[in-house]
Amino acid sequence: MAEPLRIALAGLGTVGAGVIRLIETNAALIARRAGRPIVITTISARDRSKKRGVDLSPYAWEDDMIVLAERPDVDVVVELVGGSDGPALACARTTIESGKAFVTANKAMIAHHGLELAAKAEAAKVALKFEAAVAGGIPVIKGLREGAAANAFERVYGILNGTCNFILSTMEDTGRDFADVLSEAQARGYAEADPTFDIEGTDAAHKLSILAAIAFGAQVDFASVDTSGIARLRAADIAQADSLGYVIRLIGVAEPDWADGQCRLFQRVQPHLVPFDHPLAHVDGATNAVVAEGNFSGRLLFQGAGAGDGPTASAVVADLIDIARGEIGAPFSVPVTELEALPPAPSGHRRGRAYIRFIVADRPGVLAEITAAMRDAGVSIESLIQKGRAGQDGEVLVAMVTHEGPESAVTEALRLLDGSPSLAQPPLVMQLLGN
Numbered sequence: 333m334a335e336p337l338r339i340a341l342a343g344l345g346t347v348g349a350g351v352i353r354l355i356e357t358n359a360a361l362i363a364r365r366a367g368r369p370i371v372i373t374t375i376s377a378r379d380r381s382k383k384r385g386v387d388l389s390p391y392a393w394e395d396d397m398i399v400l401a402e403r404p405d406v407d408v409v410v411e412l413v414g415g416s417d418g419p420a421l422a423c424a425r426t427t428i429e430s431g432k433a434f435v436t437a438n439k440a441m442i443a444h445h446g447l448e449l450a451a452k453a454e455a456a457k458v459a460l461k462f463e464a465a466v467a468g469g470i471p472v473i474k475g476l477r478e479g480a481a482a483n484a485f486e487r488v489y490g491i492l493n494g495t496c497n498f499i500l501s502t503m504e505d506t507g508r509d510f511a512d513v514l515s516e517a518q519a520r521g522y523a524e525a526d527p528t529f530d531i532e533g534t535d536a537a538h539k540l541s542i543l544a545a546i547a548f549g550a551q552v553d554f555a556s557v558d559t560s561g562i563a564r565l566r567a568a569d570i571a572q573a574d575s576l577g578y579v580i581r582l583i584g585v586a587e588p589d590w591a592d593g594q595c596r597l598f599q600r601v602q603p604h605l606v607p608f609d610h611p612l613a614h615v616d617g618a619t620n621a622v623v624a625e626g627n628f629s630g631r632l633l634f635q636g637a638g639a640g641d642g643p644t645a646s647a648v649v650a651d652l653i654d655i656a657r658g659e660i661g662a663p664f665s666v667p668v669t670e671l672e673a674l675p676p677a678p679s680g681h682r683r684g685r686a687y688i689r690f691i692v693a694d695r696p697g698v699l700a701e702i703t704a705a706m707r708d709a710g711v712s713i714e715s716l717i718q719k720g721r722a723g724q725d726g727e728v729l730v731a732m733v734t735h736e737g738p739e740s741a742v743t744e745a746l747r748l749l750d751g752s753p754s755l756a757q758p759p760l761v762m763q764l765l766g767n
């Protein structure tokens with residue numbers, strides 16, 4: 333059998349420990365499939381003495397992950413530290429500049445610096461791989477780059493954050509409160525080191541921008557993802573959605589927009605109302621699901637565990653197997669110089685149905701004020717619910733679902749209501765996911 337592929341591992345947290353376990357457990361089958369053994373030689377983390385549930389004694393230790401990246405007895409560096417900049421980025425640059433392959437699960441870094449790193453990797457003719465960075469264990473990057481590579485994609489969308497999906501589906505099933513379920517997601521190893529990245533939608537936006545680049549041959553444009561998270565959702569929204577026949581899921585959507593004869597890229601992460609009969613409505617827990625609509629394949633659905641040690645390790649090691657087989661390829665499917673710089677598409681001329689929730693003062697005339705703004709802006713209301721008190725200072729929750737119409741009309745209605753003393757807080761808008 334050929335020479336082993338020698339791995340250095342930086343970061344020994346949830347995913348790093350998972351990678352060690354996987355490589356140890358499946359060593360023989362990995363060697364058969366890769367054509368040569370994949371062996372970890374060197375490791376690095378912040379705290380050498382921390383208990384991680386894996387035996388670290390077989391591996392050489394480096395305190396500094398830059399020194400790790402420069403070691404001559406290493407073929408591939410696997411970065412599982414996290415953070416868009418700082419040591420992870422320095423490690424990536426050093427690894428590639430040293431002529432070694434680089435594998436990472438770090439979507440924040442790829443969303444911010446993926447183009448620079450890919451350009452460096454292409455120039456150095458080394459592999460840069462990040463399957464674990466998007467939708468954890470689901471081979472969605474491979475799916476788009478390889479299995480569905482013959483298609484022009486019309487849209488990609490899906491559930492890209494396991495923590496949010498775990499929170500939403502658990503709240504829906506058990507009625508437990510947000511903070512309690514978030515703590516459980518953290519304890520299970522799903523959440524980012526800073527969980528605001530999860531609940532504010534940033535993590536899903538990182539992943540969406542990477543996915544969009546691969547699907548549409550565009551430069552990664554994280555800054556243009558219109559992002560909102562789940563922090564403002566209340567249990568009452570979940571109950572209202574349920575009574576209307578929907579569940580709430582944080583969905584990322586990316587599609588080319590040809591509105592004015594020019595191609596722009598629309599990218600949005602937002603909680604959506606998903607009808608009970610849509611496949612994404614049945615995606616629970618930390619599961620992720622990505623729908624890719626190819627012009628010849630039709631609708632493809634990739635579903636599986638989006639977070640956690642085992643599934644994420646599975647994606648990391650799949651990248652290592654590719655490298656052991658000698659596959660380099662362009663990290664974003666086409667060379668960086670050929671990725672298009674697509675301008676961001678505004679949401680204004682999009683059409684759809686929306687759920688709009690107001691928390692209003694409990695006094696006469698408020699409902700009339702809201703419906704007048706809707707009328708004046710041309711928003712047609714399909715259903716309106718004012719159900720009980722929100723439980724805080726005499727405030728009431730008013731929720732409505734609109735008929736299909738331009739999103740710009742909803743924006744205009746909310747502008748008309750902006751600053752109204754009747755509104756106890758800014759309205760919450762969620763799109764309804766079409767079939």
Ligand SMILES: NC(=O)C1=CN([C@@H]2O[C@H](COP(=O)(O)OP(=O)(O)OC[C@H]3O[C@@H](n4cnc5c(N)ncnc54)[C@H](O)[C@@H]3O)[C@@H](O)[C@H]2O)C=CC1
Pocket residue numbers: 342343344345346347348376377378379397411412413414415419437438439440464465468521522523524525638639640641644
């Ligand atoms: N946890 C999950 O389910 C998933 C995580 N990811 C990504 O994988 C990466 C790692 O995530 P987790 O394992 O969850 O994080 P973690 O917080 O459990 O582990 C991070 C590790 O990095 C080490 N570290 C931190 N600073 C360091 C430094 N300067 N030098 C060397 N080591 C350092 C820590 O000691 C720790 O061992 C992140 O980029 C995350 O976004 C991706 C997909 C799923």
Ligand SMILES: N[C@@H](CC=O)C(=O)O
Pocket residue numbers: 465467468492493494495496522523524530535638639640
């Ligand atoms: N924090 C992320 C981990 C995987 O990418 C998530 O919850 O999805």
Ligand code: NA
Pocket residue numbers: 463464465466467468469470471472473647
């Ligand atoms: Na993946």
